[in-house]
Amino acid sequence: MKSEITIKMGRCKGCGICVAxxxxxxxxxxxxxxxxVANGDACIACGQCxxxxxxxxxxxxxxAEA
Amino acid sequence: MERSYEKYFRQNRLPHLWCPGCGNGIAMKAIVQAIEKKGLSQDNTVIVSGIGCSSRASGYMDFDTLHTAHGRAIPFATGIKLANPDLNVVVITGDGDCTAIGGNHFIHGCRRNIDLTVVLFNNNIYGMTGGQASPMTPLGKKATTAPYGSVDRPFDACHLAEAAGATYVARSTAFHEKHLVDMIADGFDNKGFSFIEALVQCPTAYGRKNKMGSPANMMMWMRDNAVMKAAWDKLPEEKKTGEKFPIGCFYKAEAMDYDTAYDQVIERAGGAAK
Structure with missing residues (x-):
């Protein structure tokens, strides 16, 4: 895992901006x-989301690896 | 890892009530990031807002905040600044709040060059009340009160601010988040009336009425149509067509700010009682 994605579920409204x-x-x-997170291994931690x-x-x- | 800007939010008020995909959240984050960048203290910064979707932002920000009357954020902010010129006063307003209901207050704030930083969240429509056309709805775009497209020519708030006497005028969009942070941070540096227009997407009212697609599509529209000022100036007139618009810092000037001018009046009148 190159990156760590944290999601605060209570805040997400499902607008789909991050997905797009x-x-x-x-x-x-x-x-x-x-x-x-559907495919965490592919994440390059670009931070767009x-x-x-x-x-x-x-x-x-x-x-740690990145 | 918890982000450092989270401390500027009232955590018990989040999530905010803006619609899914609304750009106001991005613009609000840009303001707190600009505050963090400039190192303004939470105890010495006042957020003033009017009425509208955009103006809900003051309720989520952990500063001294004022949610005031429709269009009247700038007069309230003027009072705060004159009462205590050491405060950093930030005004959050929307396109209807600032250019329609508060149009006069806006131009006279600019004229006085009072040291405020005004951030206008421009979603091109009155979102909260049901999608009526605002003075910044582009020509030909639909709204509930303009089902065949808006006939009224829109205001360019940046031109308006510059003509009225503001000493810092800039525009950015919700797509250009880091650019928006820089524009607002530069506005804090200006001693005088600083005006920043932040174009934000309204997927519920404006986007749906004008078939602009998902919130992400609306942000891609900003990406494709916003042109940095340096590139815009070199662009031949025939290419400035369609929906293209410039972003960046448009105007900067040196002029005496209202606090200094007022101090001089106090001096001429014999000085304030110490």
């Missing part, structure tokens, strides 16, 4: 319409 801007298709909306989230619900930190 993720360049590696790491994120997806689950059956409740909230964000989930965190930068664009209007609800401060997702945070990405670079992992």
């Amino acid at each position: 801007f993720c360049p590696k298709q790491v994120l997806a909306l689950d059956e409740l319409g909230k964000v989930q 965190e930068l664009r989230c209007p609800d401060y619900a997702i945070f990405v930190d670079k992992g």
Whole structure:
């Protein structure tokens, strides 16, 4: 795991901005319409999701290996 | 890891009530990041807002905050600044609040060059009341009160602020988050009236009415149509067509701010009782 993705579920409104801007298709909306990590290994910790989230619900930190 | 800007939010008030995908959240984060960047203290900063979607922001920010009357954020802020010129006063307003209901207060705030930082969240519509056309709804765009497209020519708030006498005028968008932080931070540095227009997406009212797609699509529209000022100035006139618009710092000037001018009046009148 190159990066660590933290999601504050209570804040997510499922707008899909993070999903659309993720360049590696790491994120997806689950059956409740909230964000989930679908493919964590592909994450490059670019931070686009965190930068664009209007609800401060997702945070990405670079992992120890990166 | 907890982000350092989280301390500027009232945690028990989050999540905020803005619609899913609303750009106001991004603009609010940009303001607190600019405050953090400039090292302004929470005890010495006042956030003043009017009425509207944008103006809800003051309720989520952990400063001394004032949620005031519709369009009247700038008069309240003027009073605060004159009562205690040491405070950093930030005004959060929307396109309707600032250019329609508070239009006069806005131009006279600019004219006086009082040391405020005004951030206008421009979502092109009256979102909270049901999507009526605002003075900043672009020509031909639809709203509930303009079902065939807006006939009224919109205000360019940046031109308006510059013409009225503001000494710092800039524009950015919710897509250009880091640029927006820089624009607001530069506004804090200016001693005088600083005006920053932050274009934000309104997917519920404006986007839906104008078939602009998802919130992400609306942000991609900003990415594709916003042109940095340096590039805009070199752009030939025939390419400034369609929906393209410039972003960046448009105007900077040196002029005496209202606090200094008022101090001089006090001096001329014989000085204040110490």
